[in-house]
Amino acid sequence: MLAGASTGTLVVFGLIAAALVLFVTEAIPNDITAIGIVVALAALEPWTGVSARGAISGFANTATITIVAMYMLSAGINGTGLVERLGIRLASVTRGSETRALAATVLTTGPIAGFVNNTPVVAVFIPMITDLADQSGVSPSKLLMPLSYAAILGGVLTLIGTATNLLASEFAATLLPRGPIGMFEFSALGVVVLSVGVLYLMTIGRRLTPARIPAGADLVEEFDLDEFLTHVRVPPGSDSLGIPVSDLAERTEAGASVLQLRRDGKGSLAVDSTRRLRSGDVLVVHGTHESVEALCAERDLRTLSSQEVTDETLENTTTDAILDKALVPNSSTFVGETLAKTRLREVYGTRVLAIRREGKLIRTGLDDVELAAGDLLLVRTTPESAAHFAESGDLVSVDAEGLDRLLDADVETVAPLSPRAPIAVGIMVAVVGAAALGVLPVVIAALGGVFLMVVTGCLTTSDAYDAVSWNVIFLLAGVIPLGLAMERTGGAALIAEGLVATGAILPTVAVLLLFSLVTGILANVITPVATVVLMIPIAVDAAAQLGANGFAFLLVVMFASATSFSTPVGYQTNLMVYGPGGYEFTDFVRVGGPLQILLAVVTTVGVTLLWGV
Template sequence: MLDIVLLSITLGVVLLAFVFDRLPIDVVALSSLALLLLFDLVTPEEAISGFSNPAVITVMMMFILSYALTHSGLLNKLGQRIAALSGKSHWLASATLLMVAGVLSAFINNTAALAIFLPVGIQLARHYSFSPSRLLLPLSYISIVGGTCTLIGTSTNLLISSLAEQHGQPPFGVFEFLPLGIILFLVGSVYCFAVMPHLPERVDSASLMGRYNLTSFLTEVRVPESGSRLVGRTVLEEGISERLQLNVLEILRGNRRIASDLRRTVIEPGDVMIVRGAMQHIVRFREQYGLLLLTDVKLEDSDLSDEENILAEIQLSPSSSMTGQTLKEIDFRRRHGCFVLALNRTGEMIRDKLAQIPLRQWDTLLVFGPRERVEALLSEDDFISLQELDIRLRMPGRWWVGVAIIPIVVLLAATGVMSILKASILGVAALVLLGGLTITKAYESINWTVIFLLAMILPLGIAMENTGLAAIIGEWIGDIGENASPFIALSVIYLATALLSEIVSNNSTAVLMAPIAITTATTLGLEPKAFLMAVAYAASASFLTPMGYQTNAMVYGPGGYRFLDYVVFGAPLKIVFWLLSVLLIPVFWPLQAG
């Protein structure tokens, strides 16, 4: 009994940590593992068993294969063709984008798929003059549902298959999820098309300056022909950035626009400087150097973008090395040659004291700099571009290797020639040996946060079985099924999983609910596979919150959404999926053996 109390305390701490989101999720997982060991709820061998779990290794391999495909350049070119092929119909363009993203999500990591098509969606909104907020949330939902159609579409399905095998059940096939998955995909697509016109117009599709409310933080000042002690000096010599907390973004000198090596450019009479900073600092700058404040000038995006320089919106990638660091610690300006003008954090626009703010996952940054420096910044995989930057796409020399290997891996696993684990490992080996990806890039392509989360959260499920907590909960749900109907028990399992996945990661939810689902089925004398399928579909059906699924978090800032938007537009879809799943799971996976 004491073990159950200690495990309940551990689960409570973990759930609260996920809800309040004060610690990184991998730190929460590590802490839960430490508590399990401290309370002797798992053995040391059980504690580290997650690191050799087939699902964890397969997810790792799929990260690498997905990276090779998404960085081949082929999908980027496909995205660019959507608007061109759709003509004047924004409905056709939107439908094409959603379908392509959804189908692709069935075969690669859906976060990677969304990273490719998120800037395409924003560009389509700009091209057809409608708000991105009407497209991005449906794009997230479709990528989630697309991932549920196959074994490799989401790490949750791989995890459930591995847990089933550990409990004596046969592993799931690559396309075993497809019968119900395709129905949910079609229903979800119709729903998304229906609600798109009713989604709020939260974001202006045209102006980044307006979206980030930068008009009062950016202005132009002119150096007079005489009388200013700034003439003959440089920004670096005067310490303008450090002493006055201002950024000089660009110097306009006649027909020239100077943005490179600004700190060492000697100021001349008549120069016009584009300056970023709080108005009180700009006024102090003007007074100290006798400058002319051009208050009648209203800066637009085009004033900062030309052939050489660009204003761009970028987002921290899931595996960004910059998460948790400040711009000052990164030395962002000198390292990347770009200015960060503003930061969007889950709808909150931050424009002041940016250098001191630790970056978080999914933060969106508005940056300005030379075009080649922005291109170099995006090539480092720390950021995802949220707009098509008119940067020339380079197809790597052996781009075809990454494109060819994923279909081969899927074919080998789907036909039963070998397991998905073996096929994915062989696929990655072939990818590296054939020059489709360097081993360094292979390491960098793995989202280690997800891998460590999976490996360290799996012992929670073991502890639930060791202590008997899974049996107690499963038998209680089983009693409900005996007194009412097996469909009620299946419905309870699905609903509990679906609600838990809104506050805890979908993989963590699957780990916690899978042993309960198996115990429930055993208590009722039914087939565990149907109940495990309920857990798999429900864990991925996260539509009510931005934190429930990574793709929801990705569109939160760029779409300008509010928390309530997810509840209002996600709740009907969640209810429909609940009803359809409970009705159809027994059809495709009978509750009774034989």
């Protein structure tokens, strides 16, 4: 296939190969890889055919600007309290029934994700669903993966449902003799895809989804910390008598961490504590058996192996300390930092006791662990610090409030609606309506909605900018010109020729299915955004060579990129439930793989019947 390739085509293929390696290995962040693509395309202009202006054209692309605006509009809707209110109502009617809980989860999340960015929706629902699972006597693992999958499925309902839809619309306007895709042009097929997906999750998927976390397990049990938490007593005449607790924690070289001082049946945090040790005091220590023994030998202490450390032990303090699970989101400033550099303990009084990552538990050497997006942390913190993390978005609480407290409290108190909620909803409806009726292009309608939300007080400018996942925006802007380079150098046509060759032995509809399957595989590995940019030019070229419907091929690629279920890194919401669900990588393959193949068939058949090939 490469025999007739030009030098420019080979250069672009080389850049794509390098980008794929970096996307898959994540040796550097994907958005930084995208910036490198921009620089390389412009620097190699004689071969890539992409000028400096063309290389940065992704930043001015209507899809990129629309996605920025949709992030902001979603923040305006989330700020109304409607999603939280809906979550509580959902919990009140499904409590105690796994079937009702699963049905309500997928049937609620899917439609919402068609209009509101699904990442914040899933972030709000994770603690609700986790506690709901506890109340229903169900493993949270049985509900969290369906939550993510439903959010992904909802993205195919409307043009603004996901970034890949908007990119496909841009390609439709530039590569085909037609305008952009309409707001609800593919919604009929989207409803079918969502319905089939929900039916799968309620039946086959329900049986395949594992129960990785035991139902009703406390946090110490969930993170298997029994052997890493020990009571240590200060005996009479100990060398440690009179030493401040914080000083003991700082000066120890044994590798164990002192979490708590217990005196007279009450505990206090060890961090920054000026209380001095007395005979009979008991310390709660975190570390391996060897490190605890070394601490005892070093500081003249005695272990109390007969006393078990539980959630109640760690939360029973004079400072209202809480034991919580916290998710590290993609946008967190802690991503890439070691725990020691985050200064969580010194600045926020927050101690990380364990990390769940990719189905594995990390419970030792935590200070040297670099945090990654999707990590689930077991933390002992304070309500004030938990509130700070919720506001900053650096950590997303997964288990801060019990469902009982939410349901027993006044809903107006725990999930108050903003007085501007009707205005925010009205603005969102107006944006969708204006774009759907063709009154305004979707990008202008979305920007107009942001303007109205800010001037009406539904959204502050700082909240608007904070709502944007800028790493996603840079990824978009960086990979868009890569598609341009493939077109200009003939790379897309060359790959299309190879795929078209299958048309000699396969009917066109089978080639269409092949594109769906290949696109789905790539989306699970190199992100949906990069996949749609690479595959749509190839699909449109292949359709032209086959004498087929280019729009049908474009739609199949769009649907396949937007529905990536088979890996935790295939879609951001999969990554968000990875840790809280205690999943292993293969769980997504086992549950999401059949769903991906099923929807590839459904999409191919649907596109063929509705648009023809």
